[in-house]
Amino acid sequence: MTPLYVARPLLPSRADLDILLDEIWASRWVTNEGPLHNRLEAALSRRLGVPVARLFSSGTSALQCAMLALDLPPGAEVITTPLTFPATAHAISACGLKPVFADIDPDTLTLDPRAVARAITPRTAAVIGVHVYGTICNDAALQALCSQHGLRLLYDAAHAFAAEKAGVSTAAMGDLSVFSMHATKLFNTIEGGLVTSRDPALSERLQLARNFGIASEEQVKSVGINGKMSELHAAIGLLNLDAFEHERDLRRDLRARYDAIVATFPGLIPQARQGDVVRSEQYYMLRVDPEIFGASRDDVYDRLKQRDIHARRYFWPICTDYDSYRGAPVASLQPVPVVERVKTTLLCLPFHSGVQPDHVQIIGDVLTDLSASRPAIP
Numbered sequence: 001m002t003p004l005y006v007a008r009p010l011l012p013s014r015a016d017l018d019i020l021l022d023e024i025w026a027s028r029w030v031t032n033e034g035p036l037h038n039r040l041e042a043a044l045s046r047r048l049g050v051p052v053a054r055l056f057s058s059g060t061s062a063l064q065c066a067m068l069a070l071d072l073p074p075g076a077e078v079i080t081t082p083l084t085f086p087a088t089a090h091a092i093s094a095c096g097l098k099p100v101f102a103d104i105d106p107d108t109l110t111l112d113p114r115a116v117a118r119a120i121t122p123r124t125a126a127v128i129g130v131h132v133y134g135t136i137c138n139d140a141a142l143q144a145l146c147s148q149h150g151l152r153l154l155y156d157a158a159h160a161f162a163a164e165k166a167g168v169s170t171a172a173m174g175d176l177s178v179f180s181m182h183a184t185k186l187f188n189t190i191e192g193g194l195v196t197s198r199d200p201a202l203s204e205r206l207q208l209a210r211n212f213g214i215a216s217e218e219q220v221k222s223v224g225i226n227g228k229m230s231e232l233h234a235a236i237g238l239l240n241l242d243a244f245e246h247e248r249d250l251r252r253d254l255r256a257r258y259d260a261i262v263a264t265f266p267g268l269i270p271q272a273r274q275g276d277v278v279r280s281e282q283y284y285m286l287r288v289d290p291e292i293f294g295a296s297r298d299d300v301y302d303r304l305k306q307r308d309i310h311a312r313r314y315f316w317p318i319c320t321d322y323d324s325y326r327g328a329p330v331a332s333l334q335p336v337p338v339v340e341r342v343k344t345t346l347l348c349l350p351f352h353s354g355v356q357p358d359h360v361q362i363i364g365d366v367l368t369d370l371s372a373s374r375p376a377i378p
């Protein structure tokens with residue numbers, strides 16, 4: 001069997017892509033907000049139901065441009081979760097701001113609004129919630145807290161494309177939401193990013209931020225970077241936008257199959273089930289409680305790897321384990337933050353339409369093997 005990885009990029013057919021590449025070659029308009037780029041922005045704005053949908057070269061450049069567009073004061077503190085991909089915290093630092101970490105909710109593993117409240121200081125300017133694994137943040141509580149303290153609320157929605165909670169799209173939460181369209185994400189443009197907002201006033205600021213702050217031939221208006229998406233990436237996006245729902249349906253079936261297996265093992269805890277949501281189906285995350293399951297997360301990871309099934313220990317290490325932020329405090333309601341207790345239990349299984357019944361069988365066998373190796377209770 002070929003190796004199985006946690007993600008597999010959704011790719012359009014070469015024939016469909018060729019038609020769009022012919023358009024690009026005919027016009028020689030290859031980047032700088034070209035026709036395909038603009039078509040994709042319009043399509044995303046329609047699909048996600050928000051007036052503002054701006055494309056970027058990556059999720060990371062989108063995060064940076066989102067903060068530039070909000071014009072946060074230099075050196076201000078931005079509160080976020082330590083349980084995320086490095087890009088969230090690093091984008092804050094790269095913008096000359098200071099990441100401050102707050103603990104996660106023990107059930108959803110998303111930013112705990114009560115922990116955020118403890119992390120707020122007079123220097124706090126913004127909060128970035130992360131819909132980690134596609135589990136949607138407690139938006140109502142975060143929004144209430146941010147409104148009360150005059151803070152901006154951003155979401156890193158890299159795991160939550162086209163997801164909804166109580167009929168509200170993740171694209172319409174907070175001041176703005178940032179998506180990644182990296183190859184590993186459900187909807188991808190190979191490399192790419194997106195910022196969405198309900199606030200039309202942010203549209204121009206986002207555009208300036210991704211294009212060096214250039215307002216016209218004669219005016220450079222604000223600090224900006226090169227965060228633009230090329231026509232080639234936009235072409236992939238236009239085609240994948242028609243295809244991702246089918247991929248998501250296949251992942252829903254896979255989730256049900258994984259759930260059925262996980263439910264048979266005490267000590268394996270599935271991802272939080274949220275009511276009234278449309279799931280992004282970005283990741284299948286489970287927690288391994290070694291005391292009850294009889295083997296550790298790393299045991300499961302190693303044993304799967306021996307069978308060429310490459311799960312990922314997302315997100316471990318957490319941000320406060322990185323050299324850049326080591327020793328930074330995590331504001332928490334507990335003496336030991338929840339995130340410290342769960343970080344060694346998290347495992348993301350391969351989750352895409354390339355996962356075959358044979359793979360699922362092997363994963364089930366590995367779990368059975370490991371749990372059976374647990375010493376009998378006297």
Ligand SMILES: *Cc1c(COP(=O)(O)O)cnc(C)c1O
Nearest residue numbers: 058059060085087158180181182
């Ligand atoms: C993928 C990801 C990013 C970064 O996106 P890139 O497109 O790779 O720059 C940011 N945050 C989270 C949570 C991610 O998973």
